[in-house]
């Protein structure tokens with residue numbers, strides 16, 4: 001079976017993957033799996049997520065393609081000097097998974113070619129209202145309707161005047177007049193044109209008509225020695241505005257909360273080249289960090305040595321040993337919620353070698369003296385000052401799971417324990433799935449409730465745990481008010 005190295009992907013695709021994964025509370029690997037699964041379910045042959053339209057007459061007689069649930073933008077490029085930036089905008093929109101169909105005004109074609117727009121969008125580019133090949137079934141109406149958003153970039157003074165006054169004498173203005181979809185315009189023009197009374201009236205009219213606007217920005221003009229308001233917003237700004245408009249941010253129940261998470265193993269040095277470690281992969285802690293971030297929290301992830309990509313939007317601290325991890329955790333306080341998912345080594349070597357230990361002549365093994373590491377969960381749970389209001393530990397056990405986890409919650413003084421059976425037969429250590437039990441200590445009694453979850457992926461465990469945390473936080477906020 002073919003394997004895919006995510007690090008080797010194109011930067012833009014990797015960034016988009018990471019964003020998508022974080023938004024959905026999944027690891028990048030899992031997100032790729034979901035995408036591939038969806039693609040195979042939809043049928044790769046007929047999948048229009050990867051449009052292949054070529055600008056040939058045969059093809060243009062076919063009805064405009066059905067592109068399933070992919071977000072769609074009709075991009076109208078007006079005839080301004082900033083038209084070249086619209087080509088970059090096509091790429092920025094596509095990076096965000098948006099399908100783009102391009103329309104160029106006659107003037108726009110003086111600045112960029114339909115061929116370039118079509119090559120970048122993988123679609124034919126449209127230019128002519130009276131094109132018999134696309135208008136045999138009123139293509140301009142379909143271009144106006146078969147999208148989720150119309151973006152006009154650059155929006156020239158002329159195009160905005162036409163929009164404000166309801167003209168429809170070319171393909172772009174006819175589409176804009178026939179639109180039943182929201183319109184986002186990115187004006188670009190000389191500051192004198194922007195400040196002209198006619199343009200001011202037109203801008204006011206468009207705003208009253210519900211047209212959304214991004215920019216123009218202030219800065220240098222293409223014309224020599226001219227500066228002022230009139231530069232088109234940057235392609236990335238426009239792409240973000242379009243994407244945010246199409247996909248408004250999801251509810252963020254942990255907004256305003258600071259969440260500290262530890263993940264991975266610790267490495268306890270024996271000498272400069274050897275260490276004691278365990279098999280923890282860090283996947284569960286990283287998935288929780290992504291889910292908490294997606295829920296709006298400010299997340300600090302203190303990670304032991306792992307082979308995982310950083311979680312976007314999360315503040316990362318990399319550590320090696322248990323003592324380093326404790327120091328990083330203490331430095332991150334105060335927090336609202338602390339989740340200790342790291343598999344911290346219980347012991348470290350007291351007589352750590354300053355140099356690499358050598359085999360001795362008689363092959364006698366150097367004795368390793370062990371001492372207990374600091375107990376991070378107990379230390380933070382028992383703080384008198386800055387104790388996080390919710391402290392969650394993890395209990396990885398190979399026998400008597402629930403009993404050991406109950407004993408741990410009492411011994412450590414934490415509020416919740418996520419317990420899992422990590423016997424080798426379960427494949428949980430280092431694997432993608434997890435079977436957990438959530439133990440919660442009631443605030444007004446010594447009772448411990450046990451909630452056993454069905455087997456699920458580590459990402460699902462993360463989103464379920466974060467949803468549970470969000471419920472508890474919301475409830476306690478209500479109780480206090």
Ligand SMILES: Cc1cc2nc3c(=O)[nH]c(=O)nc-3n(C[C@H](O)[C@H](O)[C@H](O)COP(=O)(O)O)c2cc1C
Nearest residue numbers: 078079080081082105107108156157158159188189
């Ligand atoms: C070199 C050059 C640059 C221009 N740049 C702009 C511009 O940035 N903004 C603008 O509103 N018009 C600009 N114009 C004027 C438009 O091209 C002109 O108004 C045209 O009719 C616009 O057509 P359209 O709105 O159908 O694209 C420029 C013209 C030339 C010759």
